[in-house]
Amino acid sequence: MRQLKLIAIAALCVLAWVSVAADTPTSGYRSATWDPIHFKPAIETATDEQCLTCHREVLERRPRPQTISGEPSGELLAWYQTLDGYQGEQDTFHRRHLVTPEARRLMDFRCNTCHQGHDPKEEISGSADDTQPGILSRRSVDPDICLMCHGQFDWKVMAGVAGDWPEVRDQFKNDCVTCHQEYRTVRHQLNFLDAGEIEQAGKESSDSCYGCHGGRAWYAKPYPYVRRPWLERMPEVDPEWARGRQTEYDERFTR
Ligand code: HEC
Ligand code: HEC
Ligand code: HEC
Ligand code: HEC
Ligand code: HEC
Structure with missing residues (x-):
């Protein structure tokens, strides 16, 4: 009985240690979430290559070819997708601004044209002592850019x-x-x-x-x-x- 108790306590200790370790910002996922590159000033000079080392999915991910109920995505068009200027298959937001032929011809966005820093914890400024000043409430981009x-x-x-x-x-x-x-x-x-x-x-x-x-x-x-x-x-x-x-x-x- 006593031995069992000791084993249980030891197991709990290991568990506690593991969860603390996973929570310290030196471990992979947490430290990447809080990587200084997400904040000012580092984000202002970051290159796309740096962002893409971790976020390659924003350029690789494609819309599903069909909905879960089986309708082909090519038949589900929003009104603006029926206009002449719209070319090619359904594509993601990021790809439409970074890699479609129209984007490549007319525009030259970088990640930090739109992304100027977000706060993974609060996504709003001033709600606590340690939040970043000047971030846009609940958004990871500046919507004034879109309006242009x-x-x-x-x-x-x-x-x-x-x-x-x-x-x-x-x-x-x-x-x-x-x-x-x-x-x-x-x-x-x-x-x-x-x-x-x-x-x-x-x-x-x-x-x-x-x-x-x-x-x-x-x-x-x-x-x-x-x-x-x-x-x-x-x-x-x-x-x-x-x-x-x-x-x-x-x-x-x-x-
Ligand atoms: C070291 C790897 C790494 C680098 C470099 C990196 N990120 Fe991240 N980023 C992450 C991780 C991990 C998260 C948290 C993802 C989550 O919780 O879903 C994240 C979150 C984000 C989010 C918020 C996602 C959300 O839904 O809240 C944005 C936007 C973002 N990163 C943009 C960028 C941009 C722009 C750059 C370059 C300036 C960049 N990241 C560089 C790893 C990285
Ligand atoms: C034209 C503006 C624009 C550009 C350029 C842009 N993004 Fe985004 N990004 C957005 C918007 C808008 C969102 C959704 C933001 C939100 O939900 O608050 C977003 C979301 C994200 C997210 C969250 C996860 C997701 O896929 O929704 C990541 C990560 C991200 N962007 C990384 C990048 C990286 C890396 C680059 C450069 C290769 C980049 N973005 C370029 C506007 C942009
Ligand atoms: C410099 C001009 C420019 C800016 C700034 C810009 N866009 Fe766009 N946007 C375009 C163009 C051009 C297209 C069409 C690209 C194509 O058809 O390949 C487009 C397409 C789109 C689409 C349609 C995607 C689809 O395939 O259905 C959405 C949604 C969109 N933009 C939202 C946004 C948002 C949100 C922002 C701000 C984060 C933004 N745009 C910033 C020029 C811009
Ligand atoms: C890819 C998107 C895009 C296309 C295509 C585009 N514009 Fe613009 N336009 C912008 C943006 C973003 C601005 C804001 C930057 C600026 O003021 O120059 C702008 C600004 C302007 C301005 C105000 C500039 C100033 O400073 O006085 C005029 C005028 C204008 N555009 C006319 C045009 C005409 C004419 C065409 C076609 C030949 C055109 N635009 C095509 C995105 C675009
Ligand atoms: C009959 C002449 C005329 C035509 C046609 C015309 N514009 Fe203009 N546009 C003007 C004048 C005049 C101004 C304001 C000049 C000034 O700043 O004093 C202007 C201003 C603009 C501005 C700046 C607006 C602002 O708030 O600063 C943009 C952008 C623009 N035009 C785009 C276009 C585009 C795109 C087209 C075609 C779809 C177009 N214009 C057709 C005469 C014209």
Whole structure:
């Protein structure tokens, strides 16, 4: 009886030790979850290769070919997936922004363009002494980034355009570039965009421009774009709506 008790106590001790060891941040999973690379400042200079050593699945995982009840994914399309700009099979969010032909041509995202640090414990700032300052509540990305390409087409600020693009585009031969050869010509100079390819794609079809400026609007509002001074034909007096607008990009998008 006594021997059994001793064995039981010894077993409990081992169990306790194992669980403590598993909980200390020097063991694999916990230390990886809390790897400094997830936080500022390290995340700001992290390379994609560094993130992908642990997170390769974000680029490898593909949607299921069919639902559990057997419907093929190619037959289950959301409305925007029926538009001309949408190409290829159903794909994941990360792959659509990093590796599809459209993404490779027009964009050049890095992991830390969107991911700027999250808190694995709280996912909110200031709820305890030791939480990271400045993280976005409950999110591991900055949603303002999304709005830049998924906001509404802001026709109200475009003198001469009298309605939403699908209603008026025939008047302009579905062409953004003729007007935009004159207006707001200093554009797309951000480190996650390919400015040259964007202009080329826009010349081939303005559906491509509209694709990021209203055609995939997940939001009910437009994005208030930085208004960079342009050389020719910039009005001397800023229109009312443009007062107080930023005139330079945030530094993190230009370095
Ligand atoms: C040493 C391995 C490692 C590296 C390097 C790493 N991560 Fe992680 N990451 C993890 C682990 C482990 C977790 C926790 C996963 C879980 O609990 O589901 C995690 C969690 C995350 C989460 C939160 C997932 C969620 O659902 O809450 C995000 C977002 C993330 N990592 C992004 C990144 C980015 C961006 C980088 C590069 C800047 C990066 N990670 C580098 C191992 C790593
Ligand atoms: C276009 C913006 C964007 C880019 C670029 C991006 N992510 Fe994400 N990522 C997101 C969003 C949005 C989520 C979901 C966030 C949430 O739930 O709060 C996410 C979620 C994650 C998660 C959590 C698990 C999952 O799959 O949902 C991991 C891990 C992650 N990203 C890693 C990466 C890595 C590594 C890279 C670079 C190769 C990367 N991300 C690039 C926006 C992005
Ligand atoms: C620089 C412009 C840009 C930014 C910023 C951006 N997207 Fe996208 N998004 C695109 C483009 C372009 C596509 C279409 C890619 C394709 O069809 O291959 C797309 C596609 C999507 C899709 C459709 C995926 C599918 O296959 O059904 C979703 C959802 C989405 N984006 C959400 C987001 C979210 C959430 C964010 C912010 C974390 C974001 N996007 C940031 C340009 C952007
Ligand atoms: C009739 C001419 C005209 C056409 C057509 C036109 N725009 Fe504009 N657009 C303008 C003018 C004018 C402005 C505002 C210029 C200024 O800042 O003073 C503007 C502003 C913009 C802005 C910046 C909005 C902001 O809030 O800062 C974007 C983005 C834009 N246009 C995209 C497009 C796209 C994409 C198309 C085609 C789908 C298009 N425009 C078609 C004239 C036009
Ligand atoms: C891949 C997504 C994408 C495509 C395609 C795209 N844009 Fe943009 N556009 C953006 C983003 C992101 C910004 C914000 C960065 C900036 O201000 O330049 C922007 C900004 C702008 C601005 C405001 C720039 C300023 O500083 O005054 C104009 C005007 C504009 N785009 C017009 C166009 C036209 C015209 C086309 C087609 C030739 C086009 N866009 C295609 C994503 C896109």
